[in-house]
Amino acid sequence: SQTIHQWPATLVQPVGSPLSLECTVEGTSNPNLYWYRQAAGRGLQLLFYSVGIGQISSEVPQNLSASRPQDRQFILSSKKLLLSDSGFYLCAWSVGDSSSGANVLTFGAGSRLTVL
């Protein structure tokens, strides 16, 4: 069966410090991978998605970046965090073409980031 792991679960970082959130998927090949941010009272915001190794699409300009060094690994990074980067970050995966059928997203457990 497929599983998704995301870590760390929580972290508190000072403004200006770097960030690295990691996500790995097991039990599937060539998944579509996503990074979302969830702010209180707002819908999920897609930050990045990837359809293959080294292929990253950015949806929102910001000081965050993403990388996919391996087929089932997706990393969210920042060189210098801002206060506004605080939030709940979710990694997700799906298989297949987004235009085919439901293409359901399966989410990781999330990472709660607090920037002070």
Place this chain on the structure above:
Amino acid sequence: GQNIDQPTEMTATEGAIVQINCTYQTSGFNGLFWYQQHAGEAPTFLSYNVLDGLEEKGRFSSFLSRSKGYSYLLLKELQMKDSASYLCAVRDSNYQLIWGAGTKLIIKP
């Protein structure tokens, strides 16, 4: 712009029935999703509608009317564990998901 509207919060009684509405205005339509999210946890998939009508899955049902830009999630025989946020999301003409802010459902004994 694209918009998904759903009530911020609803309260219901254990054992009762509750209907959570979702209205949408999007650039095209390629399916509507409902996800359940318990506090501090990841969203989990509940249902998918692409054609008009009712999809039933156990205690949960989801309805879609594309002409009205409207969907609802119906939860029957409510249990305390159903206390969660329910997220509505629509896939637009570019196959991108547009998410509502979620409806927090509080179940009282």
